[in-house]
Structure formats: structure tokens, C-alpha cells
Amino acid sequence: MEEIIIKKDQIASIRSIELVTDYLENYKYDTLLSYLKDIHNADIAEILKNLDPVLRLSLLNIIDKNFDPEILTYLNESLREEIIETLDIKQLASNAKTLDIDDAVDLVEDLEEKDQNIFLENLDKAERVLIEEGLNFPEDSAGRLMQRQFVAVDENWNVGQAIDYLRGNKENLPEDFYDIYLINNKEVKGIVPLGRLMGSKREIELNSLINKDLRLIDANTDQEDVALLFNKYGLVSAPVINDQKKIIGSITVDDVVEVIEEEREEDILKLGGVDHDDLYESVISTTKSRISWLIVNLMTAVVASIVIGLFEAAIEKVVALAILMPIVASMGANAGTQTLTVAVRAIAVKELTTSNAIKIITKETLIGGINGIIFAIIISLISIYWFDNLLLGLIIGLAMILNLLIAGFSGIVIPLVLDKLKIDPALASAVILTTITDVFGFLSFLGLATLFLI
Numbered sequence: 001m002e003e004i005i006i007k008k009d010q011i012a013s014i015r016s017i018e019l020v021t022d023y024l025e026n027y028k029y030d031t032l033l034s035y036l037k038d039i040h041n042a043d044i045a046e047i048l049k050n051l052d053p054v055l056r057l058s059l060l061n062i063i064d065k066n067f068d069p070e071i072l073t074y075l076n077e078s079l080r081e082e083i084i085e086t087l088d089i090k091q092l093a094s095n096a097k098t099l100d101i102d103d104a105v106d107l108v109e110d111l112e113e114k115d116q117n118i119f120l121e122n123l124d125k126a127e128r129v130l131i132e133e134g135l136n137f138p139e140d141s142a143g144r145l146m147q148r149q150f151v152a153v154d155e156n157w158n159v160g161q162a163i164d165y166l167r168g169n170k171e172n173l174p175e176d177f178y179d180i181y182l183i184n185n186k187e188v189k190g191i192v193p194l195g196r197l198m199g200s201k202r203e204i205e206l207n208s209l210i211n212k213d214l215r216l217i218d219a220n221t222d223q224e225d226v227a228l229l230f231n232k233y234g235l236v237s238a239p240v241i242n243d244q245k246k247i248i249g250s251i252t253v254d255d256v257v258e259v260i261e262e263e264r265e266e267d268i269l270k271l272g273g274v275d276h277d278d279l280y281e282s283v284i285s286t287t288k289s290r291i292s293w294l295i296v297n298l299m300t301a302v303v304a305s306i307v308i309g310l311f312e313a314a315i316e317k318v319v320a321l322a323i324l325m326p327i328v329a330s331m332g333a334n335a336g337t338q339t340l341t342v343a344v345r346a347i348a349v350k351e352l353t354t355s356n357a358i359k360i361i362t363k364e365t366l367i368g369g370i371n372g373i374i375f376a377i378i379i380s381l382i383s384i385y386w387f388d389n390l391l392l393g394l395i396i397g398l399a400m401i402l403n404l405l406i407a408g409f410s411g412i413v414i415p416l417v418l419d420k421l422k423i424d425p426a427l428a429s430a431v432i433l434t435t436i437t438d439v440f441g442f443l444s445f446l447g448l449a450t451l452f453l454i
Helices: 014-025 029-037 041-050 053-066 069-074 077-084 089-098 101-109 113-121 125-135 159-168 194-198 223-233 253-271 283-310 312-317 319-348 357-387 390-420 425-452
Strands: 152-154 179-184 187-193 237-241 247-252
Touching: 014 029, 014 041, 014 053, 029 053, 041 053, 041 069, 041 077, 053 089, 069 077, 069 089, 069 101, 089 113, 101 113, 101 125, 113 125, 152 159, 159 194, 179 194, 179 247, 187 194, 187 237, 223 237, 223 253, 247 253, 283 312, 283 425, 312 319, 312 425, 319 357, 319 390, 319 425, 357 390, 390 425
Parallel strands: 152 179
Antiparallel strands: 179 187, 237 247
16 A cells, blocks of 8 residues: 655645556556555545546546445535536445435435435435435535434433443444433433543443533534534534434534535635636636626726716826826725625624624724825825825825725625625625725825815
């Protein structure tokens, strides 16, 4: 077995991709299959991402019958769909027996309805029922995220009884677990960490080992709120309950790490006006997904141009205005984006709320004003030296202060307002902010120049 050394910024070894490419190009299929048996499914997914499309198809044809569905859980949505189209759904279902229920639900929900039916029909009845139950929960909810296997024992047991139960029911235990749930009629009464259980004498009552705080998660809770709960209280697992307060599953920290990464990636893409990761989609599909926000940006740019057009006469008389006016607008946009980025993140992690909104708005506006004064002095001195015009320097300095004040204020208020309107701040804030800073930047600079310079 070849040793794979993980280096900085290198999750899947480049060497692995080179080896697989060589095996495929030279028809060394037996060697390829032997090599793939010894590496993690996450690395196989990384190899699939980086292979040439033709070689990727060749690899999929070779491993089709032995394709582990877990590989799909490490791929982004567009590439996952492309790969599923090349696989036999019946064979995929047959190979899915070892897949965790939460991963199986995630896989099935991405299939087309026809393929969903074929997949489910080729599963064992017990597994099919659990997956169908998972699909009934809202998308991106705790019900979709949870694992159906968990360890629960009677709340009146002692350590010895719990240990004997664990040893005698290995086949029914989840592969990895961190806590034991104490239940009474399927209601969770306490949580005992596994380490605390194993470090106690057999006669100790489990009730005396429970964590002080009991955190239960409703199955309909949004996965983002689940991630915040885990982060806030340092949880490694938590029981999921239904409307009757009965335990139906468990969420572990490894599931939450995936959610955090997914939400982070989603917010970054939305801040750039992109709905989803389209790296592996076709040119036409990618163009269609991006064009809507580009149209919005075009319209906002037209609005800014209209404002400039109102001062056409002033610009013709003082050419320096045309040279300097982009500075005011761009500084406002950049300063506002800084505030906006912090605000969107704070709203996402529930750090920015109505209770502290006034304080934060005041702070960010004040920061905008201070930055405005600093850069006003700098740009004023540059303008005076450049154009030998004291009044022009004072005007652009004043416009800089005003626009950075507006940028600081808008950068925090816009995402707050959008959040109240149930509109995703990450998706819509940037284009609104840029419009405001551009329009106000041009308006303040050209307006002041018209009043005092011309």
C-alpha cells in the first residue's frame, strides 16, 4: 500500500491523481482497482473531481459495480448529478447498504423522481422506511441531518448494566458514538458522555453521571441553527426529538462540520452573486445561472450613470471632476463591503440582533466617519498638489467623509433590513450597497463641485 502524506493545502495527494491517470491511460485496470481499495472514499472523490472528463468516465465504467455510494457524499451537487447519470441506479442501491441513513437521505433527495423510486425499490424494507421518513422532514433540517442509530438505555440503569448492554449489542450500535442517552418511554432524561461511563465503577447509577445541561433538538430545526447550537455549547452529539418529544435520532459533530462548511461556502458564493458552485456545470448552464445578477448589476450601473449625466455640464467645465469622481465611489463601496461582510457573518451566527442593532449601527457609522476623515485628508492633499486647486481638494475631502459615513451606515443596516424581510442578506446586500455608495458618491462630489466650484 502506497503511503499518502498530506501536506499543507493538499487534501488529496497530487501523486494519487497522477497514478490513477497513468493507470487509466495505460489500461492497467487491475492495478488501478487494487490501488483504489487502499484509499479513502474522500480521496477517490477528490480524484474524480480532478480527472479529465474522459478519464473520469473511464474510471466510473471500471468501478461501476463496486462503486461505493459514500463517494457521492464528498462531491458537490453538479458533479454528483453528472456521475449518477453514468451509474446503474439498481446497482447503486445494492451498494448503499453500508451507507449511513443521513447520507442515504442526502443522496436520494438529489435523484430525479424516477431514479428515486428505482433506488428505494431496491433497498431492504427497513432501510427504505427510514429513508422515506427522513425525506418527509424539511430540506436542510435536523431530521434530514440526523443518524437513525444511537445508543439509548433505561434511565434507572447503572454503569454495569450499560456496559453489558453495549458489549452484547455490538451489531445494533452505530459505528461511532460519543454519548449515551438515558430514556424513559422514549423521552430523553439525560445524557452520559461515553468517557464518563467507562471511567466509573459498575455500581454507579447512570443518573449521577449525566451532563448538567440537556440539549434536545427538534427534528424541524434548521441545520444552520443546529450548527450554532453545537458551536455555542461545545457539543459532540445531541438527541433529535419529534413533536411528541420522543427521541428519533442523533446528530454528531462530524455531521455538523459538514453543515458549517456547506453554509460557509453558500454565503461566500452568494456574496459574489452566485447561487451555487457551478465549477463542473456546462458553459450554457453556468451562463444562465450567473446572468440574472449581472443584469441587476447592469441596471444599478445605469442608475449611477444617470446621476453622472445630471452633472454633465460641470464635468465638461472641470475635467478634474471626471478624473477624481471614481475615487469617492470606489472607496465608499470598499468600506461598505468591509462592514457588510462582518454584518452578514454576525447575522448568520446570531451575534447581530435587534437587541444590539443600534449599538452596532452607531459603531460602524462612527468607523466610517473616522476612516472618511483620514482618507479625506490624504485625497485632499493629493488633489491640491495634482490640480493646484485648494477648493477642489476640500470638496473631494468632504465628499469622501460623507460617502464613507453612508457606507458604514448602509453596510450594517441593509443586511439587517433584508433579514427582517426574510431575504437572504448574503445574496442581495452587495448589489444594494454598491448602488447606494456609487450613487451617493457621485452625487455628493459632483453636487458639491457644482455648488462651490462652478
